[in-house]
Amino acid sequence: MKGKIVVIIYALIIVLIISAIGALPSLFWNASFSNYLVTFFILTALQLFIGNLWNYFVDQKNKLQFEQVTVANKLTDSIQYLKTICAYCGTSNLVKIFINENNTYVCEACKQKNSIQIQTSSARITKPIMPKAELAEIFNKLDNKG
Numbered sequence: 001m002k003g004k005i006v007v008i009i010y011a012l013i014i015v016l017i018i019s020a021i022g023a024l025p026s027l028f029w030n031a032s033f034s035n036y037l038v039t040f041f042i043l044t045a046l047q048l049f050i051g052n053l054w055n056y057f058v059d060q061k062n063k064l065q066f067e068q069v070t071v072a073n074k075l076t077d078s079i080q081y082l083k084t085i086c087a088y089c090g091t092s093n094l095v096k097i098f099i100n101e102n103n104t105y106v107c108e109a110c111k112q113k114n115s116i117q118i119q120t121s122s123a124r125i126t127k128p129i130m131p132k133a134e135l136a137e138i139f140n141k142l143d144n145k146g
C-alpha cells in the first residue's frame, strides 16, 4: 500500500513537471501567466486522460489473459486417465477421458476403435486410516510398478 502511494506521487510529479515544461511556450508567446496556467491544466488533464485510457487497455488485456489461463486450467482439470478394457480383444488400455465429451480410443493391441461409456456410482465419504504422506508413498510404489 505504501509503495503504491509512492508510485502515484512520483507519477503525479512527473505529470506536473511535463505540464510545467510543456506550457512554457505559452508563457513566452504572450507573456501572459493566465495563458500559461490554462495550458498547464490542459496538458495535465490530457496526460491523466491518456494515462487512464492506457491503464484501462492494460487492465482489459490482463483480464483476457487471466481468463484464458483459467479456461486452460479448467480444461486440464477435466482430463482424467482411465484404465479400460478393449471391447474387441480385452487388452487393458490407459485412456485420456474428457468429462464433457464423447470419448473414443483406438486399442493398442488390435487397433479397433472403442467408445467409452462412463458409469457413475456413489460412495460413502470416509476418513483415511493411514496418514496422507504414508498413502502417497504407497501410491508412488504402485505407480512405479506400472
Ligand SMILES: [Zn+2]
Pocket: 086, 087, 088, 089, 090, 091, 107, 108, 109, 110, 111, 112
Ligand atoms: Zn483391442
